[in-house]
Amino acid sequence: MKKGCPYGTHRVIEPKGVLPQPALKIDNDMEIYDNEILIDVQTLNVDSASFTQIREQANGDVEEIKKIMKGIVAERGKHQNPVTGSGGMLIGTIEKIGPALEGKTDLKVGDKIATLVSLSLTPLRIDEILEVRPEIDQVDIKGKAILFESGIYAKIPTDMPENLALSVLDVAGAPAQTAKLVKPGDTVVVLGGTGKSGMLCLYEAKKRAGVTGKVICIGSRDKTIERVKNANLADVYIKANATDAVEVMNKVAEATNGEMADILINVVNIPNTEMSSILATKDNGLVYFFSMATSFTKAALGAEGVGKDVTMIMGNGYTKGHAEISLQIMRESEALKKIFEELYA
């Protein structure tokens, strides 16, 4: 049996020397190396920015979506959208565990897990696409995937529906980071607060900012804002177009008496929202970009261009305990659990 590198570099075909995530093509042969785990895949949860792009390219046509997805995997050996660069995650059952992991992992054959590493670096083979659920970015398939030794995962909890857990785990990084950043008294804006990660971030922000803080939700549609309002997830609700920097700035100024945000969390799924985020944040404030549609240069040069001294953090999808933190929200908040069950499960 072949010996593998913990990071999966042994699977990289092109270009040589890089890791699986930035690689253009990786080996998706399903014969495992000694430190790999083989997964029998059930559902792919495609990253929202990626799925939005694929759906648009397919003009909403499901057969076309299937073709694009199969094409991506055929070309790259992984489901990494060539336009957005992003992936998503998957749910499946452990089929085989490499002998080098014995005693090192708490997994056993038959366990159902969600991978918490991006599909953009996960060797994947799609044999058949069974069902596409475009409203929730989920795709049921027949196929296999590989988890590397350094790859993180969560066992699927038994106290909630599987698809619910998958939806939450997909964006687990955002609420966990929010929990770590927000302090009592903070004014927090969640740009895209009406979305999946947005609602989880609002919940954590409100919990941490407390009664002396102010949590502001920005969405673009009456319907989604109404939903969040009914669950009482924020203190203030703003309807605005996230790509219109001046509109967002003015509306946040109005809601904060011109003080602006201490922390802005960007969880929209569309491009060109860097400037709104920067202008809605106060000097010495912090912008946390979780959106995969974020452009590095637009953010870095945009902040400089308006002379704004804000700290800009790139949303690391992983932070310690993120799976537990986000699943816990579903147990704590009846209102949010209901929304998530209706929308995503």
Next chain:
Amino acid sequence: MKKGCPYGTHRVIEPKGVLPQPALKIDNDMEIYDNEILIDVQTLNVDSASFTQIREQANGDVEEIKKIMKGIVAERGKHQNPVTGSGGMLIGTIEKIGPALEGKTDLKVGDKIATLVSLSLTPLRIDEILEVRPEIDQVDIKGKAILFESGIYAKIPTDMPENLALSVLDVAGAPAQTAKLVKPGDTVVVLGGTGKSGMLCLYEAKKRAGVTGKVICIGSRDKTIERVKNANLADVYIKANATDAVEVMNKVAEATNGEMADILINVVNIPNTEMSSILATKDNGLVYFFSMATSFTKAALGAEGVGKDVTMIMGNGYTKGHAEISLQIMRESEALKKIFEELYA
């Protein structure tokens, strides 16, 4: 006289509603609005990532470089490289000040300034390219530019050569951010420490990390490493290829007894160095991406992909006092001043 927006949105031609930096095309007519400043341009200091791309596209041919640069400005009304998205800055003399700025600005006609906002948002007209200095990314031109009301600038100091000041101001954000981040006892890696911003970052890092800290310089060439060594800017010197994540990780592990970096500052000018940066940093450490060749998705998904809990900051080109902090280095360090005079002035 027409009234302008402080951020220059009145100059945006396409797409409407965005700010000048993300805009595809802005108006470079040199009749000023009431809150604008007209600059008679002397020298453009093109961003290193951008100039490297242009030089490669031109196969090093100076006439071809001129053609590409003129083409960019003709198409966009600003010098924003369409591949890297980045700009640079300029030096010039104040020719006209809009009446709405009276009493608001300390500038007067005839002052020589360097703009500290990116060329990627600055209305620019190039009448003639006089000289290209490819080794230092500087281009002398005959032309005009506009500074918006929110635009930041620095008066050119009189105690050092102009081109020296321009070189330093171009990358002022990096050493100033380094100064704010590094604490006594920190292990700091500067990836690209042999470059222009790299050397300034090393200087600030060593000053802040102090005797209990460790500052590590990574470059790719013997010659540049020798130069930095002679000036005694770091504690440890590593020759490595920044795109080879495993090589960088192993060499940093060796230099730190496996502890890895508390803070890694990325100031290289080439793509695909996100994973080296992440793997060379310890869990709960901080990666500061100043390089304009950084990819947001590669960093965000790469960190998640290896389960690394690092904070990743996007280098904001502006931070309060950055011009003063960086120019001060030239006054403090005779060794660095000598290198900068030789290389860039």
